[in-house]
Amino acid sequence: EVYNPSGKYRVISTKSMPGTRWINLLIEQDCRVEICTQKKTILSVEDIIALIGNKCDGVIGQLTEDWGETLFSALSRAGGTAFSNMAVGYNNVDVNAATKYGVAVGNTPGVLTETTAELAASLSLAAARRIVEADEFMRAGLYDGWLPHLFVGNLLKGQTVGVIGAGRIGSAYARMMFLKANGEQPVTWKRASSMEEVLREADVISLHPILDKTTYHLVNKESLSKMKKEAILINCSRGPVVDEVALVEHLKENPMFRVGLDVFEDEPYMKPGLADMKNAIVVPHIASASKWTREGMATLAALNVLGKIKGYPVWSDPNR
Ligand code: DGY
Numbered sequence: 001e002v003y004n005p006s007g008k009y010r011v012i013s014t015k016s017m018p019g020t021r022w023i024n025l026l027i028e029q030d031c032r033v034e035i036c037t038q039k040k041t042i043l044s045v046e047d048i049i050a051l052i053g054n055k056c057d058g059v060i061g062q063l064t065e066d067w068g069e070t071l072f073s074a075l076s077r078a079g080g081t082a083f084s085n086m087a088v089g090y091n092n093v094d095v096n097a098a099t100k101y102g103v104a105v106g107n108t109p110g111v112l113t114e115t116t117a118e119l120a121a122s123l124s125l126a127a128a129r130r131i132v133e134a135d136e137f138m139r140a141g142l143y144d145g146w147l148p149h150l151f152v153g154n155l156l157k158g159q160t161v162g163v164i165g166a167g168r169i170g171s172a173y174a175r176m177m178f179l180k181a182n183g184e185q186p187v188t189w190k191r192a193s194s195m196e197e198v199l200r201e202a203d204v205i206s207l208h209p210i211l212d213k214t215t216y217h218l219v220n221k222e223s224l225s226k227m228k229k230e231a232i233l234i235n236c237s238r239g240p241v242v243d244e245v246a247l248v249e250h251l252k253e254n255p256m257f258r259v260g261l262d263v264f265e266d267e268p269y270m271k272p273g274l275a276d277m278k279n280a281i282v283v284p285h286i287a288s289a290s291k292w293t294r295e296g297m298a299t300l301a302a303l304n305v306l307g308k309i310k311g312y313p314v315w316s317d318p319n320r
Contacts (some may be wrong), residue, residue, distance in 0.1 A: 001016070002032065003027055008030045009031045011034070012052065013059075015036060019294070019298055021298070026302050029309075043064075045068075060084050061083060063089060067098070069100075072103050086301040088169075091211040091212065093105055095318065111299075114293075115292070120234050128156050161206070163205075163206050164208065170206065200227075207236070207241055210237070227257070239266070242261075257279060258280070258281075263287075
C-alpha cells in the first residue's frame with residue numbers, strides 16, 4: 001500500500017497501524033509512505049531487508065521484529081537514518097547497533113501509560129474474583145444454582161498491592177488500585193524498599209520493569225516461593241521477566257495462587273501446561289490496545305521518524 005508515491009522521502013511501516021493521522025503527518029512533510037501488506041504476523045529479518053530495498057529514509061517497526069546489526073546496516077546502506085518502534089518497550093532493538101550505523105531510534109512512551117495500567121488493574125480484579133473461570137463455567141452450562149462456595153475469590157479492599165518497576169505505567173497502576181472503591185477504603189500501595197519485602201507482603205504483585213539483563217527471570221522459582229500462597233501476580237511488561245516454566249509448576253502446586261498474563265516468554269507461544277491452568281488468565285499482549293492509544297502510538301512513531309528525517313528533535317528517543 002503506497003501513499004503519496006511522488007514524495008521525496010521513502011518511509012516504510014512494516015505493519016498497517018490504526019488511524020490516518022500518522023499517514024497524513026508523513027505525507028504533509030513530503031514522504032512517500034509504504035505500508036507492508038504481507039499477511040504474515042511476524043516479519044523475518046529477510047522480509048524486512050526486502051522491504052527496505054535500495055532507498056529508504058526511515059522505518060516504523062514493531063516489537064515482534066528483531067532490529068539488530070543486520071537490519072540497521074541494511075537501513076543505513078539504503079540511506080536510512082531513522083527507525084521508530086511502535087512500542088514503549090524496545091528490547092527488540094539493539095540501540096548500540098543503530099548508533100553504529102547512524103540510525104536514530106524512537107519509541108512511544110506516554111500515550112500507552114493509562115491504557116496499559118488499566119489492563120493490569122483489570123487483570124488484577126479479574127484474577128481476584130475469578131471472572132474468566134466463572135464465565136467459562138456459565139458458557140459450559142454448568143451453573144445449576146447459587147451456592148455458598150461457588151467461585152469464592154479474594155476481596156481486594158484492604159489488601160496490599162506491590163508494584164515492581166514503579167515507572168510511568170507501574171505508578172499509574174498503583175494509582176488506579178489505590179483509588180478502587182472511590183478511594184473510600186484504599187488498598188495499600190507498598191513502595192517497598194526491597195523486592196523481598198514486596199514478594200513477602202503483597203497480596204497482588206504487578207510487574208512493570210523494562211526487560212534487560214537485570215530483569216530477565218526476575219520472577220523465578222525462588223521468588224515465587226517467597227510470595228504468599230494466595231497472592232496474585234500480574235505481568236503486563238515483557239514475558240521473559242518471568243520464568244514461565246517455574247510459574248507453571250508454581251500454579252500447579254498452589255491452586256490458590258493466581259496470575260494474569262498479557263505477555264509470554266516465547267510469544268506467541270505459551271509454555272506447556274499454562275493453557276490448562278484454571279488459576280491463570282492469559283490474554284494476547286493487548287495491554288496498550290485501546291483505539292486512542294494505538295492511534296497515539298502510530299502518530300508518535302511517525303513523528304519520531306519525521307523528526308530525524310527533517311532535522312527536528314526525535315520526538316521520543318529512549319536514550320534521552
Ligand atoms: C509496548 O509498547 O512496549 C507494549 O508492549 C505494546 O504496546
